[in-house]
Amino acid sequence: xxxxxQPSSISGTIVAPASKSSMQRACAAAxxxxxxxxxxxxxxxxxxxxxxxxIQALGATVEQLEDGSIKITSDGVNAVTSEVNxxxxxxxxRMFAPIVALNAKEMTINGEGSLLTRPMDFFDEIFxxxxxxxxxxxxxxxxxxxxxLQPKNITIDGSLSSQFLTGLLLAYSALDAKxxxxxxxNLKSKPYVDLTLSVMEQFQLKVPRNNDHKEFFFEIEPVxxxxxxxxxxxxxxWSGGAFLLVAGAIAGNITVRGLDIASTQADKAVMQAxxxxxxxxxxxxxxxxxxxxKLKAFHFDATDCPDLFPPLAALAAYCEGTxxxxxxxxxxxxxxxxxxxxxxxxxKMGLEVVLQDNLMLIKGGNxxxxxxVHSRHDHRIAMMCAVAGLKAEGETIIEEAQxxxxxxxxxxxxxQSLGGVVSLNNKEAIHE
Ligand SMILES: O=C(O)C1=C[C@@H](OP(=O)(O)O)[C@@H](O)[C@H](O)C1
Ligand SMILES: C=C(OP(=O)(O)O)C(=O)O
Numbered sequence: 001x002x003x004x005x006q007p008s009s010i011s012g013t014i015v016a017p018a019s020k021s022s023m024q025r026a027c028a029a030a031x032x033x034x035x036x037x038x039x040x041x042x043x044x045x046x047x048x049x050x051x052x053x054x055i056q057a058l059g060a061t062v063e064q065l066e067d068g069s070i071k072i073t074s075d076g077v078n079a080v081t082s083e084v085n086x087x088x089x090x091x092x093x094r095m096f097a098p099i100v101a102l103n104a105k106e107m108t109i110n111g112e113g114s115l116l117t118r119p120m121d122f123f124d125e126i127f128x129x130x131x132x133x134x135x136x137x138x139x140x141x142x143x144x145x146x147x148x149l150q151p152k153n154i155t156i157d158g159s160l161s162s163q164f165l166t167g168l169l170l171a172y173s174a175l176d177a178k179x180x181x182x183x184x185x186n187l188k189s190k191p192y193v194d195l196t197l198s199v200m201e202q203f204q205l206k207v208p209r210n211n212d213h214k215e216f217f218f219e220i221e222p223v224x225x226x227x228x229x230x231x232x233x234x235x236x237x238w239s240g241g242a243f244l245l246v247a248g249a250i251a252g253n254i255t256v257r258g259l260d261i262a263s264t265q266a267d268k269a270v271m272q273a274x275x276x277x278x279x280x281x282x283x284x285x286x287x288x289x290x291x292x293x294k295l296k297a298f299h300f301d302a303t304d305c306p307d308l309f310p311p312l313a314a315l316a317a318y319c320e321g322t323x324x325x326x327x328x329x330x331x332x333x334x335x336x337x338x339x340x341x342x343x344x345x346x347x348k349m350g351l352e353v354v355l356q357d358n359l360m361l362i363k364g365g366n367x368x369x370x371x372x373v374h375s376r377h378d379h380r381i382a383m384m385c386a387v388a389g390l391k392a393e394g395e396t397i398i399e400e401a402q403x404x405x406x407x408x409x410x411x412x413x414x415x416q417s418l419g420g421v422v423s424l425n426n427k428e429a430i431h432e
Pocket of ligand 2: 088089090091092307334335380407
């Protein structure tokens with residue numbers, strides 16, 4: 001699918017989409033917890049849809065309610081198939097693999113697209129220590145696992161991704177682990193673990209004591225379920241919202257609704273960069289008004305919020321001077337090798353991006369020109385190019401633009417509703 005973006009001024013109000021990080025965690029929590037859960041504001045992205053399929057394969061029932069919410073009923077993990085497919089979701093596979101391994105039978109865990117090339121060797125090392133037999137495809141998918149997983153004191157490496165820890169925390173909690181510690185070295189993306197703990201708490205699961213993101217201790221006391229019924233509202237998404245905010249900062253005056261400033265989501269840190277770059281910003285209860293100002297380069301550490309690189313690179317392109325973003329090493333194993341794909345795709349639009357070890361230097365303020373770019377099958381690269389194209393000279397054509405469906409299927413419609421001149425040559429490809 002091809003999308004064409006014309007330079008446009010945007011205005012109006014938009015509600016940020018549902019967070020796939022919040023939605024997928026809610027699905028996992030509703031599965032491991034026995035009883036009924038109502039999920040309000042459910043996400044509709046491909047990653048969210050994959051999570052709903054996984055929990056059904058693991059024994060939960062999912063019912064669409066008339067008011068748009070979803071009811072999940074679960075009796076705990078009890079697989080009804082021998083294979084689960086996580087689509088393209090990195091969080092999905094890494095969070096659900098330990099939950100799949102709670103089953104006492106052999107299960108195949110698979111995925112699609114870019115997920116097939118992302119590293120999963122963590123499980124080769126960790127699962128045998130927890131009593132789970134595993135065969136992987138040289139550290140990649142598919143995985144064959146044979147549980148049941150037994151919670152034990154364990155030390156893991158958190159430097160590649162926080163997602164493995166998220167999965168272990170949920171699996172230990174499902175087993176009501178007692179007097180057991182998960183020790184983590186060098187944890188990155190820490191706020192994502194805070195989000196996991198926050199969702200676990202809201203689902204009244206057993207929540208471990210967090211000792212400075214280094215040790216997660218499950219107490220000896222058994223979990224005390226207070227109710228059999230959970231009512232959870234999926235948070236609005238700071239990661240997708242960051243693209244809307246950047247669009248406002250460079251191409252218009254808009255209001256973004258729904259983003260919770262008190263959220264534990266990592267990507268609310270975008271607010272710091274927006275404050276530093278000099279755009280017009282006003283934060284009120286549940287809504288952010290944003291518009292261009294005299295934009296200047298900024299310095300930002302994205303080590304713990306790596307998904308902000310693409311929107312911040314688009315922002316930095318229009319900021320006078322050299323912006324420095326730290327944390328490039330975190331980008332190598334996302335849907336694309338994102339440091340490189342940011343450099344290459346924005347390079348086609350005339351931007352100089354230098355990768356210097358762990359730093360990204362963006363030489364902004366000279367204007368961009370429209371170009372023929374490619375999503376590289378990475379949703380955040382597609383959204384980055386679209387937002388950058390709103391202020392470029394001439395039109396920007398994005399190939400394989402349907403990649404946005406992974407996290408934000410309505411992205412182009414939302415930009416259109418703000419007055420962005422966007423044409424889609426095959427709209428159906430997005431909602432397939
Ligand atoms: O837990 C999550 O919801 C996520 C964690 C982050 O991954 P890493 O922990 O691998 O950095 C982030 O990049 C990803 O988009 C979503
Ligand atoms: C890397 C991402 O997601 P995941 O790791 O869950 O596939 C992302 O959404 O940018």
